[in-house]
Structure formats: structure tokens, C-alpha cells
Amino acid sequence: DTEVTQTPKHLVMGMTNKKSLKCEQHMGHRAMYWYKQKAKKPPELMFVYSYEKLSINESVPSRFSPECPNSSLLNLHLHALQPEDSALYLCASSPPTGDATLNTEAFFGQGTRLTVV
Amino acid sequence: GENVEQHPSTLSVQEGDSAVIKCTYSDSASNYFPWYKQELGKRPQLIIDIRSNVGEKKDQRIAVTLNKTAKHFSLHITETQPEDSAVYFCAAGFNKFYFGSGTKLNVKP
Numbered sequence: 001d002t003e004v005t006q007t008p009k010h011l012v013m014g015m016t017n018k019k020s021l022k023c024e025q026h027m028g029h030r031a032m033y034w035y036k037q038k039a040k041k042p043p044e045l046m047f048v049y050s051y052e053k054l055s056i057n058e059s060v061p062s063r064f065s066p067e068c069p070n071s072s073l074l075n076l077h078l079h080a081l082q083p084e085d086s087a088l089y090l091c092a093s094s095p096p097t098g099d100a101t102l103n104t105e106a107f108f109g110q111g112t113r114l115t116v117v
Numbered sequence: 118g119e120n121v122e123q124h125p126s127t128l129s130v131q132e133g134d135s136a137v138i139k140c141t142y143s144d145s146a147s148n149y150f151p152w153y154k155q156e157l158g159k160r161p162q163l164i165i166d167i168r169s170n171v172g173e174k175k176d177q178r179i180a181v182t183l184n185k186t187a188k189h190f191s192l193h194i195t196e197t198q199p200e201d202s203a204v205y206f207c208a209a210g211f212n213k214f215y216f217g218s219g220t221k222l223n224v225k226p
Binding site for chain 2: 041042043044045048056090104105106107108
């Protein structure tokens with residue numbers, strides 16, 4: 001299995017809803033990432049998990065809450081989002097590098113297209 | 118943090134011509150420089166990467182060059198084909214990487 005799988009593919013939610021995005025990989029990767037991508041813009045890093053521990057939080061608002069239940073799964077819990085949070089949310093993973101860095105190829109999922117109404 | 122600048126924002130070439138996309142970065146600690154291709158509505162996919170201990174890397178029609186002293190790196194695509202049309206992102210970093218703003222490449226048949 002050489003895929004990063006994200007569900008759902010599309011999500012429409014109201015500003016008072018609570019929803020979760022899911023990401024799964026079975027490649028033995030030990031680093032997993034959440035990125036946010038607005039139309040015609042580059043992906044912006046949100047969170048990095050390394051060996052199931054949160055290692056990087058790019059000052060993301062608390063209405064986004066990541067979770068890494070095990071080495072294959074990564075969730076992003078959403079609560080009280082704003083319309084400006086509408087975007088494509090990309091999950092990625094990368095293999096262990098043998099050192100403490102994360103400097104290796106990141107494999108991206110197809111993304112969840114989120115619309116907040 | 119790292120600041121990655123990418124030029125040009127759009128590039129239109131005739132099929133068979135070469136295309137060059139350039140990026141600069143600000144953090145001298147950055148040591149990993151991947152290039153991603155993203156087709157419309159699809160995921161970013163790595164096409165080539167280079168590390169700071171290497172000055173140039175080639176994979177068939179694609180090559181990347183890195184000048185650490187000047188803090189810039191470039192993507193070269195030779196013999197372009199219509200299927201090369203996409204948005205290309207450079208990235209740079211150490212321990213995490215940041216993307217450039219993207220180049221929309223249009224290869225005209």
C-alpha cells in the first residue's frame with residue numbers, strides 16, 4: 001500500500017458544527033502532517049507529528065485540534081470554524097530518516113475539500 | 118522561519134522547449150529542497166528533490182540545481198510535453214519545509 005488516504009473527500013459544515021477529518025497510511029511512515037491549501041496558493045503547514053507525538057504546531061487556532069491515535073492514523077478535529085477556514089486540507093506522511101530530521105519526501109493524500117457555511 | 122520565493126508565477130512554453138523555474142530561500146540552515154507538481158484538483162506529487170550536500174541532480178527530463186552560497190535553486194524541464202502542464206512548487210527547510218508560491222506552467226502543443 002503506497003497511498004495516503006483521506007476521508008471524507010468533501011465536507012460542508014456549519015460554523016457551530018463539530019467534524020473530523022481522517023488520514024490513514026500503511027507505509028510505515030512515522031511522520032505525519034496536516035497542510036491547508038487555499039485556491040491558487042501553496043500548501044501551508046499546520047501540524048507535524050513525529051512518532052505519534054506533536055512536534056510542530058504552526059500557531060494554528062485552537063478550533064483545529066489534531067490527534068494521532070497510532071502510527072497509521074491522523075485526525076483533525078474541527079469545531080466552531082469560520083467561512084475563511086474553507087480550503088483543501090491535505091494530509092501527508094514521510095518515512096523515518098534515521099536521524100531527528102523530517103527532511104525526506106512527503107507523500108500527500110488527495111485532500112478533503114472543506115466548505116464552512 | 119524560512120521564506121521561499123518562487124519565480125515566475127506563470128510560464129508558457131512551446132512543446133519541446135525547456136522550462137526553468139527559480140526559487141530563493143532565506144534560512145541558511147535549510148538543507149532539503151523538494152519540488153512538487155500539482156495538477157488541477159489533485160494532490161502535490163514529488164518530482165525531484167535535492168539535499169544541501171549535492172549541487173545538481175538529474176532524473177530524465179528533469180534536473181535541479183542548488184547554489185547554497187547564493188541560497189537559490191532551480192528546476193529545469195527539457196523537451197517539455199503538454200502533460201507537464203501543472204503548478205510546480207519548490208520548497209525548502211530543515212526539519213520541516215515551506216513551499217514557494219507556485220509556478221503555473223502551460224505547455225502549448
